[in-house]
Amino acid sequence: MRNLNQDNITQAVIARFGDTPDPRLKEIMTSLVQHLHAFAREVRLTEAEWLEGIAFLTATGQKCDDKRQEFILLSDVLGLSMLTVAMNNDKPRGCTEATVFGPFFVEGAPHYAHGDDVANGAVGEPCEVFAHVRGVKGEPIAGARVDVWQADAEGHYDVQHPGLAHAQGRGVLTTGADGGFHFRTIVAEAYPIPTDGPVGTLLAATKRHPWRPAHLHFKIEAEGYEPLITHVFRSGDQYLDSDAVFGVRQSLVADWVPQPGGGHRLDYDFVLNPLAGPKA
Structure with a gap:
């Protein structure tokens, strides 16, 4: 699908998971995409804020080891x-x-x-x-x-x-x-x-x-x-x-x-x- 925009991208992403063989995984991913996109729209997430969020999650993963989660x-x-x-x-x-x-x-x-x-x-x-x-x-x-x-x-x-x-x-x-x-x-x-x-x-x-x-x-x-x-x-x-x-x-x-x-x-x-x- 081409010409994606903020109004139709959510359904396009969900459609990509349409062939997921595990029904529970499909349910979870569909709901995850819906709620993530709805969150971004609700707070009008900026690109700078999105990058800051990615950096935060990256740092969170880097802090994990066999003694700390x-x-x-x-x-x-x-x-x-x-x-x-x-x-x-x-x-x-x-x-x-x-x-x-x-x-x-x-x-x-x-x-x-x-x-x-x-x-x-x-x-x-x-x-x-x-x-x-x-x-x-x-x-x-x-x-x-x-x-x-x-x-x-x-x-x-x-x-x-x-x-x-x-x-x-x-x-x-x-x-x-x-x-x-x-x-x-x-x-x-x-x-x-x-x-x-x-x-x-x-x-x-x-x-x-x-x-x-x-x-x-x-x-x-x-x-x-x-x-x-x-x-x-x-x-x-x-x-x-x-x-x-x-x-x-x-x-x-x-x-x-x-x-x-x-x-x-x-x-x-x-x-x-x-x-x-x-x-x-």
């Missing part, structure tokens, strides 16, 4: 991550709510026995975590894999410490016969998301703070149940109502209870949703 961070601060989580995790009443994955999960974290020190040298006040993993009917889930990770008291994850030779504040545990697991770590503290990249530049330009309320990350997997990716947030944190990545849910807020002998204790139970059975 700047595109996830961008999705988080735009609320897209949490919107996608909410749309895809509509669980029965009583199940633990899901929230954002975050950019600092690492595969291959060390395995720990119950009661071990997952902090492994991370800076912070001592804390013990006691938790159970159950099904919606209250049944204990034995043998569940639990990944846990957190920032230290300085607001950094282990992968943000150059030259650190071992994992800190992250590990893998397996639930016991009663569905329980227990580990020692440090108290979760509020921290700012990384601002030394394009996402930080965006936050500064839009007068948004980068802070996340104090939390622990959990990824729980068990045979016969839907996997769960969630946080447990520390009650009383000043950023619970303004989380930079929109991840807070009231059901995920819990008390870190000061202990008479020093340190804190967190108790929390996770409830998993069973996998749907085969359709009749």
Whole structure:
């Protein structure tokens, strides 16, 4: 098609995807083109602004490596991550709510026995975590894999410490016969998301703070149940109502209870949703 203009180019582009064999891919690309073109028209996007946007996305990709995912961070601060989580995790009443994955999960974290020190040298006040993993009917889930990770008291994850030779504040545990697991770590503290990249530049330009309320990350997997990716947030944190990545849910807020002998204790139970059975 020749003589394309601002009025007919959208349909011309959509037509080019007409032979896409995967119907879902065709649906996504058609909608993407429609909304991208509508956005450009709505804001009357200039060529200079378009080039600036391309430069921003390029810089975002260049900031990514095996220890940091700047595109996830961008999705988080735009609320897209949490919107996608909410749309895809509509669980029965009583199940633990899901929230954002975050950019600092690492595969291959060390395995720990119950009661071990997952902090492994991370800076912070001592804390013990006691938790159970159950099904919606209250049944204990034995043998569940639990990944846990957190920032230290300085607001950094282990992968943000150059030259650190071992994992800190992250590990893998397996639930016991009663569905329980227990580990020692440090108290979760509020921290700012990384601002030394394009996402930080965006936050500064839009007068948004980068802070996340104090939390622990959990990824729980068990045979016969839907996997769960969630946080447990520390009650009383000043950023619970303004989380930079929109991840807070009231059901995920819990008390870190000061202990008479020093340190804190967190108790929390996770409830998993069973996998749907085969359709009749």
